[in-house]
Amino acid sequence: MAIDKAIIKEIFLLLFEIIKALFEMLLGKIKGWFGLFWNRFFKLADVSYGEREEEPEQEWGVTGEDEWASIPEASLVKQEEPQQKVERREDVFSGEIQEIPGNYGDNRIVLMVRDPEWLFVYWELQGKFVDDVRSAMGSMAYSAKVVLRVYDVTDIIFNGNNAHKYFDIEIRGGARNWYIKVGESDRSFCVDMGFLTSYGTFFVIVRSNVVKTPRVGVSEIIDEEWMSVKELYEKVYIPAGSGVSESIFESAHKNWLETHKLGVSSTESFNCSTIIKK
């Protein structure tokens, strides 16, 4: 009998788990519906500010026949600056309070290179502009997510459909900027911000400039061209209008030395320094 009791207990626990799981699924659905209604009526993507964790493995796709919404814009955007944690000093803040614009009335996205693996992108969008894109999408707007589509456009004139590959990053919350790990040096990139529907159709809101990540490592090209510049400078110039991390340097240096089979003198070692690069 004792064994039977144990079995019955197990069965009950199992049933409980199943019910719990079903309940959670239902809750998820309700949340989803609620989100849709929220988007529909308040036109806001929800999401907490500041989750900008590294995007791990990117899945690269191939540029498809995405629909380019010629009508452009969105209010995915909180307008305040991030809170700066600062200790106030009286004399610094006793003067006039300086405020800078929270919004310039633009619809644009700007892409920048941080290093050989990371890009940085910021954007500004006006509600009206995003609404127009949304209306153009018709019923497909309901399930659409806001994404950054990152294209590899190395050595091509990008027309929206001819990228070598791309990946998407879903943007949530009031983010106004994002760090993008592309993980590839010496490649060119362009980013679209747009709506991705559950059917996989992509509607572009704004397109960024193109940037190129720098090359890492010694060039394979060894053609030598030499020049003298004396004549270039033989003219009169008229004034226009009237802490250090050593890893990259050291590895670059070693890399070069290995390539050239050079050695350098060894150095004596010295004591610990308290110097900090200003």
Next chain:
Amino acid sequence: MGKGFLALVLHAHLPFVRHPEYEEFLEEDWLFEAITETYIPLINVFDRLIEEGIDFRITMSLSPPLISMLADELLQTRYIRYIEKRIQLTGKEIERTKHQKEFNSLARRYNANFTNARYVFAEKYQRNIVQAFKKFQDAGKVEVITCGATHGFLPLMNNNLNAIRAQIHVAVNHYQKHFGKRPNGIWLPECGYEQGIDWILKDAGIRFFITETHGILFATPRPKYGIYAPIYCPSGVAAFGRDVESSRQVWSSKEGYPGDFFYREFYRDVGYDLDYDYIRPYLHGDGKRSNIGIKYYRITGKTDQKEPYSHEMALDKAAEHAGNFMFNREKQIEYLASVMDRNPIIIAPYDAELFGHWWFEGPDWINYLFRKIAYDQKTISPITPMEYLELYPVNQVCKPSLSSWGYKGYCEYWLNESNDWIYRHLHKAAERMVELARTYSYTNVNPLQNRALNQASRELLLAQSSDWAFIMRTGTMVEYAIKRTKEHLSRFTRLCDDICSNTIDANWLTDIESKDNIFPEIDYRVYQ
């Protein structure tokens, strides 16, 4: 002639900090400390070397904001007040320490140093020490090069060529005004280079710039001599790469000279150590303890029990380190010369303020280094990059790669979560400035509009200073950097709006002109 060359490069820069609206201002001390501890000791070293007929070469970038502050009357007057207070305090210190022999001799030394600083500053160079560097340049010993107008980090200017061009051209014009000639070279702010910048330098008549090691090593095609000879960018501007070895010996927190236990400890200052009531008159108005510049202890070791500083022992160390540095460069040059078909050049660039301010004995080290190079060896000769180009006018053509000398070697130090919010504003402001310059270049502007347009250029340039992003990242004095960024951007925005709507407030304009008075000669058309 020996087998190779050493080009010591010192980059002297401080952000433009000048607050006439306050009687005194904490951040103005950055300049005063640097004058006392770095610029004047270096001037003394150069003067003595010249007097004694010892040949030397040094390349120094003096950034336009630094030159502007050194030439500014208000700050000159304030410096005299600053140094006189220190002379007064060391007088008291001599009295206070009269029964402590070790400290007493140090107090006397500081008193002598400060008195000398006052003399060199106020009398010898008539308050404008830029003239000292001009004198050394005219003597052919120091090559003064320029920098970005306000030390703006060029690779993060979103390829706004007009904005980058303005940073370069304003700097070059400013240099010409102070040195009576155009600069041969430039220190790119933070060594920040990206492809294409060289064309703008070329356009300004600049012959060379210094770049980070991997900027050259990762260049395309592969540079035959690595960083031991310059390369020409496609524009014909030469790029010299920083030598890793010599940098590490001075910079490295593990192996660098400045950490020697006999050197002066930076972090033990009487501003923190002495009795509050005694030191209070020498602190700032808010009464917060801060550095005074009188430090009695040596690094000693990894301990809080610091021992008294002995200047004589520290000087012996500086001489020893200078000898070691020279020895290593000799070995390096001998080896390089054996594998290269020309005499190699080693580029050793440092922040000027490392010498004297952080590394108290740094100027003495430079002094010993040049004396030893002159008398103790025949392998290396000191040289400036320009002299090297005259010696070797034919060089390989390569495209350097994006690089900076900041943490990790690219843009991260100036673009991260502590400071990334500034770029949308800086980019927008630069675009608006270019638009304004275009609009008002072809129409008649009245004198008031002209002033407002010029002031808008100043505000933009000041906002672009890489120092603000740098400080936000380091985490000290952050509120000041934020305030400055917002202040210049908001002044710029208001000027811009007022110019467009033709509602310029002349009184307010006069007020900000008197505060942000950098580049009085600026012409906004530099942005067109």
